[in-house]
Amino acid sequence: MHNEWFRALPSIDEVQKHENYEVLKSEGLDEVRLTNWLREEVERMRNHIRTGKFSVQPEKQALIDDILHRLTARVLTWQKPRLEQVINATGTVLHTNLGRARLSDEAAEAAKEAGRRYSTIEYNKETGERGSRQKVVEDRLTTLTGAESAMVVNNNAAAVYFVLQAFASGRKVIVSRGELVEIGGSFRVSSIMEESGAQLVEVGTTNKTHLYDYERALNEETAMVMKVHTSNFYMQGFTQSVSSETIQEMNGREDILLFEDLGSGVMYDFSKEHIGQEPTVQQAVKSGADLITFSGDKLLGGPQAGIIAGKKSLIDQLKKHQLARVLRVDKMTFAALDETLKAYISEETAKALPAVRDVIEPADVVYERALLLADKLQAKHYKTEVYPVKSQVGGGTMPEVELNSFGVCVAKESVTAAELERTIRLQSDPAVIARIQDGWVCLDLRTIALDEIEDAAAAFP
Numbered sequence: 001m002h003n004e005w006f007r008a009l010p011s012i013d014e015v016q017k018h019e020n021y022e023v024l025k026s027e028g029l030d031e032v033r034l035t036n037w038l039r040e041e042v043e044r045m046r047n048h049i050r051t052g053k054f055s056v057q058p059e060k061q062a063l064i065d066d067i068l069h070r071l072t073a074r075v076l077t078w079q080k081p082r083l084e085q086v087i088n089a090t091g092t093v094l095h096t097n098l099g100r101a102r103l104s105d106e107a108a109e110a111a112k113e114a115g116r117r118y119s120t121i122e123y124n125k126e127t128g129e130r131g132s133r134q135k136v137v138e139d140r141l142t143t144l145t146g147a148e149s150a151m152v153v154n155n156n157a158a159a160v161y162f163v164l165q166a167f168a169s170g171r172k173v174i175v176s177r178g179e180l181v182e183i184g185g186s187f188r189v190s191s192i193m194e195e196s197g198a199q200l201v202e203v204g205t206t207n208k209t210h211l212y213d214y215e216r217a218l219n220e221e222t223a224m225v226m227k228v229h230t231s232n233f234y235m236q237g238f239t240q241s242v243s244s245e246t247i248q249e250m251n252g253r254e255d256i257l258l259f260e261d262l263g264s265g266v267m268y269d270f271s272k273e274h275i276g277q278e279p280t281v282q283q284a285v286k287s288g289a290d291l292i293t294f295s296g297d298k299l300l301g302g303p304q305a306g307i308i309a310g311k312k313s314l315i316d317q318l319k320k321h322q323l324a325r326v327l328r329v330d331k332m333t334f335a336a337l338d339e340t341l342k343a344y345i346s347e348e349t350a351k352a353l354p355a356v357r358d359v360i361e362p363a364d365v366v367y368e369r370a371l372l373l374a375d376k377l378q379a380k381h382y383k384t385e386v387y388p389v390k391s392q393v394g395g396g397t398m399p400e401v402e403l404n405s406f407g408v409c410v411a412k413e414s415v416t417a418a419e420l421e422r423t424i425r426l427q428s429d430p431a432v433i434a435r436i437q438d439g440w441v442c443l444d445l446r447t448i449a450l451d452e453i454e455d456a457a458a459a460f461p
């Protein structure tokens with residue numbers, strides 16, 4: 001260590017006199033905060049000298065420049081949003097890591113306005129008194145699903161927990177072994193059951209569960225039979241499960257509930273487009289479950305939410321339960337959900353919801369966007385290939401479904417696919433999340449909207 005090297009270290013004052021510091025001050029940061037950050041940067045430089053990071057004696061001006069450079073980076077980093085926008089080039093429509101369903105413009109706008117303004121979230125205009133936030137979308141939910149009553153909680157995991165806690169805590173719940181699913185690692189039927197205090201009674205085998213399996217397990221300690229939609233895997237071959245109708249006939253007793261966790265809340269019948277065999281919420285209600293739960297941000301195409309629909313007497317009990325407050329949903333969510341549900345009044349408007357649209361969009365429409373992107377990248381001297389790919393619905397829904405789609409695979413000489421993928425992910429704003437395949441970086445256009453193509457192309461330097 002050379003003691004005289006510390007003399008190159010500028011004082012706080014000296015850095016503050018620099019014109020670039022004046023520029024930073026005009027960014028609108030609190031001066032005390034800025035000075036604190038500056039102090040930390042000078043301190044950091046002192047440490048560099050102390051620990052021998054310099055091989056020759058540093059010059060004061062160079063240190064000032066360096067300190068200001070780092071300080072500027074810090075200010076800019078602060079100004080950037082922490083939740084960054086990305087272009088989803090994976091083709092997975094409901095990508096849980098990337099935020100699942102994209103909201104419609106109307107729903108996004110409604111959420112924004114609900115955030116900016118006061119609203120009737122818990123206010124009854126007629127009486128001028130306190131109202132219930134559960135009233136906001138209840139009429140839409142009952143109209144669309146055919147259920148007697150409905151309510152909204154934080155997400156579907158919360159909805160499942162709530163139903164089990166409220167109606168089966170300390171009692172037994174019968175579930176088929178074929179339906180003891182784990183979703184995304186964080187949601188396991190058996191674990192959520194344990195948390196709720198309900199006792200799981202497994203019946204049947206992985207591939208087959210018969211009516212007599214349920215019948216044998218039924219006793220005076222049984223609170224409910226739970227059916228779980230096996231959203232994220234598809235069992236084929238020698239399989240059997242028991243329908244809700246049959247279970248309800250067996251139940252016979254009023255006090256044994258049939259609860260169905262539907263997972264994805266499909267209100268648009270995708271089977272009409274020959275996509276999957278997902279039961280719709282309407283069908284589930286019709287088949288006789290006392291309570292059903294589903295997500296707001298999977299195939300429904302709305303914000304994160306858990307919807308509970310079913311018998312009025314049961315939903316009324318849930319609304320009065322202490323947990324209703326714990327699992328309460330924000331006004332912005334209600335506003336977005338409201339606009340999303342509104343769209344389900346006609347097939348045409350439902351099909352325009354981004355999540356629904358992206359799943360049913362024909363491959364030839366995706367192809368047009370692929371050509372457009374390929375053109376732009378060729379103009380930037382990239383090698384491109386437009387070729388057919390299979391997209392996934394994602395979000396643990398319709399795992400057996402492969403959507404015919406088109407992708408653009410991109411390569412450049414002297415750059416590896418890994419480097420290129422890293423560049424478009426880290427050096428671009430918005431980042432592009434793509435896949436590497438056989439030495440190419442591949443972008444699936446199913447999840448890239450027309451107005452994102454410019455940005456997707458710009459991500460390639």
Ligand SMILES: *Cc1c(COP(=O)(O)O)cnc(C)c1O
Pocket residue numbers: 155156157158160183187228229230231232261262263264294295296297305306395396
């Ligand atoms: C996705 C899913 C859940 C969890 O729903 P979230 O909205 O993610 O909380 C629960 N059960 C099933 C069957 C699911 O598919």
